[in-house]
Amino acid sequence: MLSCIWDGGAPKALVWWDAPGGQGKAGEETSNVLVVRYNSFYFGKPYVCYAKHPLMVQTKTCSLTLATVSKPSLLISEAAPVEKSTTWMRCNVENGTKPILYVWQYKNNSGSITTFAQGNSSMVTMSNVNRSVTGLYRCVSSNFINSESSDWFLLDVICEY
Structure with a gap:
């Protein structure tokens, strides 16, 4: 409307x-x-x-x-962060009529997908990371017209020692 x-x-x-x-x-x-x-x-x-x-x-x-949401791309501060460090991910969308909703998903080694953040922010920060967050990540951006997903990206947390 x-x-x-x-x-x-x-x-x-x-x-x-x-x-x-x-x-x-x-x-x-x-x-x-x-x-x-x-x-x-x-x-x-x-x-x-x-x-x-x-x-x-x-x-x-x-x-x-009106513009459909374009396929997002992920920008990551550190693809292989060291344990206990902070890393961030940004969901880059070139086009789309606002408001745009961002959903962040994580896929573990067994293939289970979990939504761990959502809202109107295109950025998510992960503090004090450890090996348990190693896995595949993507963002899904949507507006009232359509929804698009980024490609999966492997975040590989490196042991501190």
Whole structure:
């Protein structure tokens, strides 16, 4: 759902959407909300909100172009950290309409996958690492349009001595 609001005061402004695929309600009053069905998104094409206030000559516009999340890549501070050290991982996403959710996953030697962090931060820090965290790691980035996973990366913690 996309919402467009005019805070210009009285009298009330006429607000409408012009959206790809004829999804807008051009010129219809109280059409400030555009409900876009999940399978009817038009990526890379603008959704434009128009606001025409009776006391203003010019129509105001606001445009939004929806973008799918691109396949993320991992950036790691240290691929083979020494025990008791700190390492961080960053999930790099080139494109995607915000907000983007990041999920961090760990796969152990037996193949079991565990989510160990999630939220709106593209970075995770692991402090005081030890051999038990050796394994494969990846990030999954998603927005309201799609979800993509990075390739798995081996984090190999080295014994301190």
